[in-house]
Amino acid sequence: MSTAMQTICASAPVDDWPWLTFELQCDAWAESLRLVQAFDEDGAQQFTLETGETVTFTASPLGMSLPDVTARGSQDLTIQLDNVTAEALHLIDQAIAAEAIITVVFREYVESNHSAPARGPFAMTVTNTESTMRYVQCSASFANFLDAEFPPERVTAAKAPGLSYQ
Numbered sequence: 001m002s003t004a005m006q007t008i009c010a011s012a013p014v015d016d017w018p019w020l021t022f023e024l025q026c027d028a029w030a031e032s033l034r035l036v037q038a039f040d041e042d043g044a045q046q047f048t049l050e051t052g053e054t055v056t057f058t059a060s061p062l063g064m065s066l067p068d069v070t071a072r073g074s075q076d077l078t079i080q081l082d083n084v085t086a087e088a089l090h091l092i093d094q095a096i097a098a099e100a101i102i103t104v105v106f107r108e109y110v111e112s113n114h115s116a117p118a119r120g121p122f123a124m125t126v127t128n129t130e131s132t133m134r135y136v137q138c139s140a141s142f143a144n145f146l147d148a149e150f151p152p153e154r155v156t157a158a159k160a161p162g163l164s165y166q
Helices: 003-011 086-097
Strands: 018-026 033-037 045-048 054-060 062-065 076-082 102-110 119-131 135-141
Touching: 018 045, 018 062, 018 086, 033 062, 033 086, 076 102, 086 119, 086 135, 102 135
Parallel strands: 033 054
Antiparallel strands: 018 033, 018 102, 045 054, 062 076, 076 135, 102 119, 119 135
16 A cells, blocks of 8 residues: 555545546457546546556446455455446446456555556456446455465376376
């Protein structure tokens, strides 16, 4: 977390505030859907990604429910996009039809510095979607480390023929 974000969280200054951004990525889409939590009068905002690329995020009324801190092994974040356009619904339908994976990248910026994320990026995989003409709700999950195999790559006789017993 950046020093500016720590200051905002500790003292809540009136001239600096956090911008919550969500980037939905999918191989079935021509380009990512980038949204920032804002009202219409704030309009689109430009932010610089961690790669150095400056991109535009569209203002959208959205909400999120942070993951619970548990020992389950997976952490689920719920994002609800309200008053969605047909574009968001079309993209979700397109990803489902292509059986493609949707990834959500969460970044947090501060008003005084749009040149780099103050917190993040955190990438999550969408595990469930619910959509109507009024909203889209996505559940995204971090990697499940508790149920993961270790080492992640198994050494078998097929991969290493010298291991087989003769």
